[in-house]
Amino acid sequence: MNEVVTREATCACGDLRATLAGEPLMVSSCCCTRCQRRTGAFFGVTVYYRPRQMTAQSGTAATFHPPDGSTTFHFCPRCGSSVWWVPEEEDDVIGVAGGCFADTSLPAPQRMVWTEHRHPYVRPPPGVPTFTGAPD
Ligand SMILES: [Zn+2]
Ligand SMILES: [Zn+2]
Known part of the structure; x- marks a missing residue:
């Protein structure tokens, strides 16, 4: 058995x-x-x-639900970092903020979405699929 990697996402x-x-x-x-x-x-x-991969939490999250969105963001009420979020339309999936890991062992992004709003000098990694809007 390989050891299971664990990573910690932390607010600012x-x-x-x-x-x-x-x-x-x-x-x-x-x-x-x-x-x-x-x-x-x-x-x-x-x-x-x-969701079951989130094995521990500490601190108390506040939540933010954008008026026109379908995702609930969990953020630190002290410093404001959003650390994870729960999409309402997808069961059994959570999103965690990549930057909150501050861990370069994290796999590289496998896609870039909403490139319609991409700043021209922001480049996806070579070969990574891009979507002008939401992914298919
Ligand atoms: Zn914080
Ligand atoms: Zn977005």
Whole structure:
């Protein structure tokens, strides 16, 4: 048996933490304007897992539900980092903020979505599929 990799996603102040066991289902980057505003960066990175892979949490998350969105964001009420989110339309999947791992062993994004809003100098990794809007 191989040892199961675990990674910890942490907000900027360290109060809110989540431990994820095993490799993610997928890593996706998104250039949509919501991700830009939520992160303060030019694109967001979502690391998808099964909810059961989140094996531990510490701290208390506040939640944010965008008025026109279908995802509930869990963020640190002290520092504001969104650490994970739950899409309402997909069962059995959670998204975790790629940057909150601060871990270069994380697999590279396997796609880039909403490139309609991509800043021209932001480039997807070579060979990675891109979608102008939501992925197929
Ligand atoms: Zn925090
Ligand atoms: Zn987005």
